[in-house]
Amino acid sequence: MTSDQLALFVRIAESGSLSRAALSLSLTQPSLSRQLRLLEDELGAALFYRNGRGLILTEAGEALLGRARAILSDLSYAAELISHLGSGVRNAVIGLPPTLSAVLTLPLTTALLSEFPGIRLRLIEGFTTSLVDKLSRGEADVAIMYRPRAADQFSAEPLFYERLCFVTAASKWQAKSEICFETLCRQPLVLPARPHALRVLLEEVANARHLRLDIQFEVDSFSSIVQFVESGIAGSVLPAASVARQIASHQIFALPIADPPVTRHIVLATSRNRPQASGLGKLIAAIKAQVHAVTAHPEGAPLLADAVGGVRAANLALAASSGG
Template identity: 40%
Template sequence: MDLRQLRSFLQIAESGSLSKASDRLRLAQPALSRQIRLLEAEVGLALFTRHGRGMQLTEAGRALLERVTGPLRQIERSVEEVRALASEVRGQVALGLMPTTSHVLSGRLARRVAAELPGVSLRIVEGYAGHLVEWLQRGQLDVSLLYGPGDGLHLRCETLLHDTLALIGPAGALDGTPVGVDTLAALPMVLPSRPHGLRLLIETAASRAGAPLAVRFEADSFRVIKDLVAAGLGHSVLPPSSIAAEEAARQFSMAPLTPPIRRQILLVRPPDRADTRATGAVVALLKAEVAAMLAAGDWAGASPA
């Protein structure tokens, strides 16, 4: 099995078409078909079913795709990294961000990468914590932010900051007066589904206060959660930084919670591979940007680790 066969396999799997993969790889279709036949012979199973509309993965093909995507990407990036040792920092970096942190951080970080690391291509991937952990473990992400604690994670973790959550309601529903966590049981709530980190954090705090939550709507989309709250369909618990602009425009109202619900935000990397130069450079910029935002008060409700 060689890398050319795996690259060909990935391109056909992604495009669903032998002709499209041929164009992308600039490789004649007969040669591409031969590589796939050799790969199937080595695996001992058919990887695609051929039909008039293109190529469709078999069950074995889907299993292989899941297992080789991350490792192949790491091999290709390692080669790029070695080639770039004598020049400026170059390469691709995949950064995972939770929706609420992405809302605050992604634009500012991207501008710094563009200005200070012109040879680096940054891919920002949004997802809830459970998905981000899975993508890190598969090698599809190089670094990510996650909710803490990180004790049970088999990943390299360091605390980046602490964030304080607040009760969010429709415009005019809250006047800024602190609200007890024990009163959340009386409110219709809009929250992400289990097992996402934000949901678990809120439910744990409510359980400690003896306030089982009445979750009216579940939404695994930060935008949808905000839309439902703005429409008056319930309340949510979010970091103040994630709705700062909307609150200023009076689209939402907000109130502190007592006792406070705080979340630890971790910087997390896979345990089994060292950072590339590009990943290390992006991590350094991310830390510098977070520190600058905290010092300037631009991350509402957050405090240094």
């Protein structure tokens, strides 16, 4: 049994027809049928039976299909890993949370394409729990994310930390420079549901002070949360950088949270449970350099914990435009 035979078997199973599989593989149907027969003879079992609509997997075929896919996936991963050795990075999947994607995606992609010509990049968005899962399963090579609670299975290098803000519609603007956490708890909020890391963090801060958040809506989509905020239905808690465009255009205003300030740590994470291609180290170094360049740039300043000046400046502009 060879990997080529397994690949042909998987294609036939997915096509449900010898003719469709042969067409997709640019093979003749007799040639493909012969390869299938050789595999069945070697295994001593029929893998398909025919009905009026095509080929149906037998019990033996069903059992083989899952294993064949896993074997082919492992072989592909091994080949990719070896191809990286000494030849730099050719493919990379990088995970980002939605709140950082708007700030980092473009400069990060531009910098990496410049430093690694020919690289195939795939950037995926996800909340921390989703990115942790993708790293664990090998579906992402590296992730820029909020520090996970259970970090034993990851290598997590600190990148920066960001101060969170209460964000609400510009129509609800208030002449304040900050909002204390107790006052925040009295505002109607739209937040993601547990176990989202932001929800857990805010509830921990509230519980430590014997307070309770007024959560009116649970929404797990970042873009939908922003729409709730813009409409004035409810406020939320977000890093200012994630809504920088809306702040600048006076659709949303943001108040840094105080007493206590609420911050989140952002890390660059890789899995400790999967082998790491040698070229990935160079990619990680390039990602770190670019993230630091963005956070050090004036336009990236809201990412930093103490850089609330940009938010205050936007709020002052909003006050001026409102006649306040």
